[in-house]
Amino acid sequence: MSLDTLYAPIAADMQAVDAVIRARLHSDVVLIRQVAEYIIGAGGKRLRPALVLYSAGALGYRGTHHHELAAVVEFIHTATLLHDDVVDESDLRRGNRTANALFGNAASVLVGDFLYSRAFQMMVKVGSMRVQEVLAEATNVIAEGEVLQLLNCHNADVDVAQYLQVIRYKTAKLFEAAARLGAILNGAPPDIEEGLARYGMHLGTAFQIIDDVLDYSGEEAATGKHLGDDLAEGKPTLPLIHAMRTGTPEQAACVRRAIEEGGREEFPGVLAAIRATGALEEARRHAEGEARGACEAIAPLPPSPFRDSLIQLSSFAVARDF
Numbered sequence: 001m002s003l004d005t006l007y008a009p010i011a012a013d014m015q016a017v018d019a020v021i022r023a024r025l026h027s028d029v030v031l032i033r034q035v036a037e038y039i040i041g042a043g044g045k046r047l048r049p050a051l052v053l054y055s056a057g058a059l060g061y062r063g064t065h066h067h068e069l070a071a072v073v074e075f076i077h078t079a080t081l082l083h084d085d086v087v088d089e090s091d092l093r094r095g096n097r098t099a100n101a102l103f104g105n106a107a108s109v110l111v112g113d114f115l116y117s118r119a120f121q122m123m124v125k126v127g128s129m130r131v132q133e134v135l136a137e138a139t140n141v142i143a144e145g146e147v148l149q150l151l152n153c154h155n156a157d158v159d160v161a162q163y164l165q166v167i168r169y170k171t172a173k174l175f176e177a178a179a180r181l182g183a184i185l186n187g188a189p190p191d192i193e194e195g196l197a198r199y200g201m202h203l204g205t206a207f208q209i210i211d212d213v214l215d216y217s218g219e220e221a222a223t224g225k226h227l228g229d230d231l232a233e234g235k236p237t238l239p240l241i242h243a244m245r246t247g248t249p250e251q252a253a254c255v256r257r258a259i260e261e262g263g264r265e266e267f268p269g270v271l272a273a274i275r276a277t278g279a280l281e282e283a284r285r286h287a288e289g290e291a292r293g294a295c296e297a298i299a300p301l302p303p304s305p306f307r308d309s310l311i312q313l314s315s316f317a318v319a320r321d322f
Contacts, residue, residue, distance in 0.1 A: 003045060006312055009305045010053040013067065017049050020071040024118060031103070035111040039078055039099050047207070047313070048073045048178045054313070055182025055196050057306035058298075065126050065185055072135065073178045075119040080142060080174075082112035087150070088233055092226055130184050138177035145169025154234035156244065156256040163238055164205065172204030179203075195297045199310065202294035207317045209287040212237035213280050216271060218321060231270060234262040238286065240270070242279040251276065287318045 007014055025036045049070035056066040084090070085098040086105045092098060100108040116139065123135050148166045152158045179200030183193035215230045216239055230237050236259050244252045251273035258266035274280060291314040301307045 001312060001316055003316075006309060006316060007046075007050060009309055010050060010057065013053045013057075013070075014046065014050070016064075016067045017046075017053070017070045017074070020067050021074060024071060024075070024122060027114065031107060032111055032114050035082075035099050035103050035107055036078075036115060038102070039082060039111075040074075042093070042096050046074065047317075048077050048174055050313070051175060051178035051200060051203075052181050054306045054310050055179045056185050057182070058301050058304055058310065059182060059186040059188055059192070061182065061186050063185070066182065068122055068126060069131065069181050069185070070178075072119045072122050073174065073181070075115045075122070076135070076139060076142075077174060079112040079115040079119070080146075082108045082115070084146070087146070088229075090229065128184065131181060134177050134180055134184065138173050141169050141173045145171070145173065149235070152236060154260050154262060156236060156259040158236040158241065160238065160241055163236065163241060167208040168201060168205055171208040172201045175204030175207070176200035192300065195300055198297035199294045199314075202290045202297060203314055203317055206287040206290035206294065206314065209238055209283055209290065210318055210320065213239060213283050213287070214321070215239075216274055217280055228264050228267045231258055231267055232262055232264050234259050238283040239274050239279040242282045243270070243273045243277045246279075247273050247277045284318065291315065291318045 021040060027033050052066055052070040052073055082099055085093060086100045086108050090098050091101040123132055145166055149170055152166060176197045180193055180197040183196045215227060240255050240259060244255045254266055254269040255273055258270045294314040295311050298307060298310055
């Protein structure tokens with residue numbers, strides 16, 4: 001299923017969100033506008049804004065605050081991308097040059113700060129302390145996840161539990177917050193709110209696991225990034241952890257050396273070890289389990305096209321090749 005098909009029930013809302021994004025990007029500082037419009041205009045799947053719209057729609061929301069909050073979530077996500085690319089020294093994202101490659105590290109970091117602060121200006125206008133609490137916590141946990149990932153780089157002894165902690169903090173937390181916001185806007189009971197939050201957490205975890213799989217199996221033209229980037233940065237992702245745990249001593253040593261030293265020199269040997277041990281298939285099975293957990297979490301929601309789309313979105317997160 002394509003994203004266009006998946007987003008059909010919220011097509012008009014997504015257009016409204018894009019209009020909010022464009023309006024709120026305005027700044028009298030030209031460089032801020034240039035960098036922010038470049039990174040927002042580079043595309044992306046818009047999954048996190050879609051989660052706000054789906055969760056609000058699944059509970060019958062009538063209003064416009066979900067458009068504002070969907071834009072807030074996208075601004076927070078974009079700010080993390082700007083900062084991530086500086087930390088990772090990336091030069092390619094979504095098939096385009098990164099903002100830091102074009103405008104420099106200083107501009108990227110500072111415009112990321114602008115997007116964070118603009119997001120908080122926008123969420124205050126919604127007038128809900130609960131919304132502010134959820135998004136403030138999410139941004140704090142995301143920052144913790146970034147630091148955890150930094151600490152884990154070049155550490156070949158990271159286990160599955162430590163890996164999952166990083167991605168649940170760094171990636172899944174914003175998915176969780178986005179899904180929770182729709183429930184908050186509707187004044188949903190706690191069990192429904194927590195169910196949607198669990199859905200977002202499981203979905204975000206599945207999404208990141210597949211991202212890590214695609215770093216060794218995707219097509220660069222489809223993923224929009226260089227294959228082996230994670231390995232070059234010394235990131236111990238799930239396929240590598242599995243290959244070390246189940247491979248021969250020689251295969252485990254090759255993967256360990258690649259993580260500890262970074263770079264791409266060991267990429268062919270690591271790829272061979274991953275294929276020989278079925279590491280990608282094992283990681284996909286883990287992602288599929290997370291997707292099932294996401295669907296189970298929203299079982300209590302009333303039947304609707306929005307609930308159907310949330311279920312389809314969990315399948316997309318696992319089956320995608322970009």
